């Protein structure tokens with residue numbers, strides 16, 4: 001009845017692949033980080049085996065029922081009503097599944113991001129809520145219909161199935177309604193996206209440049225002129241990491257910063273680039289994410305509406321900080337590509353910006369021969385000599 005040899009060899013093969021996963025990673029576990037990796041794979045192997053064990057348990061129960069069924073028939077009694085049995089399983093699955101969905105809402109639901117801290121973020125949250133509301137309603141109705149029908153119209157000796165191959169009206173309804181709903185959602189999204197990427201209205205924007213490289217973010221703030229100087233990758237040197245072009249007057253007052261400090265309720269324009277691979281600027285509390293692509297400057301406009309202090313109070317977490325993360329897996333140090341973003345009042349921002357150091361350091365001035373001292377000239381000559 002049970003094909004012992006085949007089942008046995010299948011289990012053996014699966015067990016082997018499970019252990020191989022574990023072994024492969026244990027071999028690679030030379031560093032502590034890899035140790036954590038091995039732990040993760042141990043977890044995967046454990047749950048895979050647990051799942052297989054559950055499958056075997058179900059198969060055994062099935063076989064026992066089958067034996068019971070055959071015994072009943074041998075005794076001349078009616079066997080198990082399999083149709084009723086399967087129908088009830090559909091119903092049980094419906095109830096367990098809907099409860100599972102409810103459970104994940106209540107337990108995992110509070111792990112979502114806190115209130116949006118930007119103007120467009122509120123719109124994005126609204127769209128998310130509307131989309132979610134519609135899909136949840138559709139989900140519940142379709143699940144009830146799917147499993148409810150399977151239960152109500154389960155196989156029966158008293159009934160013959162009705163053959164119903166096609167109905168144009170139903171086809172039209174379930175094509176047109178989702179098409180209209182999706183069009184409305186997409187149009188909403190389109191208008192929100194248009195305001196975010198509006199490049200014509202730049203007056204009064206605070207231009208901040210974010211450059212991603214493996215594995216850090218470089219920040220550049222414009223000086224008093226409000227303009228960021230142009231840059232060119234040909235000009236990149238040890239002292240001019242961004243390759244800023246000092247032929248332009250706009251470049252001289254540009255500032256470097258380690259923390260992204262933003263004034264409350266100001267229009268911020270992030271000018272985003274990358275120097276090596278594709279990175280992604282991700283500031284979840286502001287509902288902001290955009291790729292940083294080498295050779296293709298992108299930008300994102302937003303208005304922060306809640307200060308860091310305000311968010312700390314809302315979350316009752318005195319250590320809370322907004323963060324800018326990298327959201328593209330860009331290499332080994334990707335996880336560490338994050339900087340602190342702090343939203344402060346206008347006055348605090350003005351105070352902070354005055355303390356920031358210029359991008360044009362003394363070393364860079366020497367490189368560019370902007371300082372006329374004998375040592376500098378000698379240094380420059382040495383450099384030329386070396387280059388020759």
Ligand SMILES: [Cu+2]
Pocket residue numbers: 212278279280326327328329330334337
């Ligand atoms: Cu990155």
